[in-house]
Amino acid sequence: EAQLLESGGGLMQPGGSLRLSCVASGFSFSNFAMNWVRQAPGKGLEWVSVISGSSNTIYYADSVKGRFTISRDNSRNTLYLQMNSLRAEDTALYYCAKGEFVVPAAMGGLDVWGQGTTVTVSS
């Protein structure tokens, strides 16, 4: 069974940095694009970033471009999100989600989600 487990969330001051991790199991990690999706308290889903299976293709939402960096280590089956210059509006539950193909695409949807890790940015 495919599973994703996020970690690394916490309470940070504005301007701080944090690195989230997402460990995958039950599927061939390198064969699939991976996404970060966040959900602010009481709000809807907001896509953050995606990385292809080989790390060749990376995209970011405008709201995090230049501050967040997505990466992956296929040898460790792990996805990362380096978050710098954190703002109050980055406060959210961060999910990693698996795509259906090695490249980013809407086809197939986001078929596996982790349980999320909470990031709170407050002074």
Added chain:
Amino acid sequence: QSVLTQPPSVSAAPGQKVTISCSGSSSDIGNNYVSWYQQLPGTAPKLLIYDNNERPSGIPDRFSGSKSGTSATLAITGLQAGDEADYYCGTCDTSLSAGHWVFGGGTKLTVL
């Protein structure tokens, strides 16, 4: 403000049918596959429908999806109390990139 437009809430009695709409544009729904996600209270989203109308294994056929032009619809028949959840539509905006996901604001389903 979300790129895709969904009604904030819908409701129906057990056993009835409900539909949830998702409206977009030619650069997102009109030019790409739509998927639907169910988020039960306190849990992570779960893929319910992909590629407009396909169900992952384990999803009952009470759930169905359709797409026409720049709009998509999720239909749930034979409503059950356990269907109470938030439902989100999603797709990629091809004007930005092949993998730039956009979601609807979510629809809260209440089973009366």
